[in-house]
Amino acid sequence: MKLDILALDGVFDTGLSTVLDVFTTANELTAMLQLDVAPFEVTLTGVRKRVRTSQGFAVPVARALDTATADWLIVPALGCKMPETLEPALRRADVRDACAALKERSDRNANVAAACIGTFVLAESGVLDRHKATTTWWLATLFRQRYPGVQLEDSRMLVSSGHLVTAGAALSHVDLALWIVRQASPELATLVARYLIVDSRPSQSAYVISDHLSHSDPLVERFERWARGRLADGFSLDEAAQAAGTSKRTLARRMQQVLGKSPLSYVQDLRVERAVHLLKTSDKSLEQIAGMVGYADGVTLRTLLRQRLGRGVREVRLEA
Structure with a gap:
């Protein structure tokens, strides 16, 4: 060749x-x-x-x-x-x-x-x-x-x-x-x-630093700051837009322009980031960590980790 x-x-x-x-x-x-x-x-x-x-x-x-x-x-x-x-x-x-x-x-x-x-x-x-x-x-x-x-x-x-x-x-x-x-x-x-x-x-x-991306736009940064403080709660686009000081449509459009994803998808990124940190730095169970990042059970979190990172829970913990 x-x-x-x-x-x-x-x-x-x-x-x-x-x-x-x-x-x-x-x-x-x-x-x-x-x-x-x-x-x-x-x-x-x-x-x-x-x-x-x-x-x-x-x-x-x-x-x-x-x-x-x-x-x-x-x-x-x-x-x-x-x-x-x-x-x-x-x-x-x-x-x-x-x-x-x-x-x-x-x-x-x-x-x-x-x-x-x-x-x-x-x-x-x-x-x-x-x-x-x-x-x-x-x-x-x-x-x-x-x-x-x-x-x-x-x-x-x-x-x-x-x-x-x-x-x-x-x-x-x-x-x-x-x-x-x-x-x-x-x-x-x-x-x-x-x-x-x-x-x-x-x-x-697995390598992305979410803060770096979100800080490139003031509106997205406000949304990111609000979302980080509510990872354990259910996501509401109405509340997110209100916290960011804009409309739902504008927030969704700006997120797509800056990050190429929806507000919900970005919240999922933040949840994965937080879950990975907890898996590496604590001895909490997967079920406990799932609750801390807004998921009802560990199965959902396990699936999301595999989809987003291409790795399972055991592999993430071995990296600590």
Whole structure:
């Protein structure tokens, strides 16, 4: 399988390195175990001849992006972690040139994958319009505002939509690379994950800091503050809107715009967050914890934890 990796100036060192390491390890294991899997031929491509990582290391660009014809083009993250640095980076000339090349390649239905901030580059090109995608969880609000045509599913670690694949924050570069290896050989992908000690991470939900997202909007922050104080009580949209100083319709619309979910769904996120904390830090039973976060029984909470985190109660407690 031929793979092109896009190296833009200021590329995120960890993202680029982990993608390369996954495919190198896959090739090494294939040779060592004599597996019947074609090698992964990796080429660094770009729109400039000279590129440096965000930490200042030189990257040898071997081929121009507009001449690339590999099976997959992978877009690692830029080393920008906050809107203040990301938005100016997306306006750079090299990024605009890369977006034009990505659009042309996607129009030919070529396979394109991106992780973390790389999903912003892909969205900036227009490639993700009308497609499902995920992105870095703490920048989901900015992503929604900037790219309303993308169907964002930011709780997921990986999203495949047609010939496009996107992955969540930072170390999801590993998940993305393993997904591509899995297309060639599920057995090899499992082996690489074991050698690199990579756990299954189907969701970003377990890593999201709810406060960070809600504080990006005053109305949502008021709702979040009210909800946290009433997790043990039943949820009432009428009371929630009144506490936030707005109408039910406006609250629901703003929650969708900022967080991409309904008020009730966000309350469920807060309940899961609180339940996980109690499971890790107390010896209370599941039934007791369920009552403390607004559920009538432990069965409901157990199901919700499994749905949101991809893990059960015992697994959560073992992480403490």
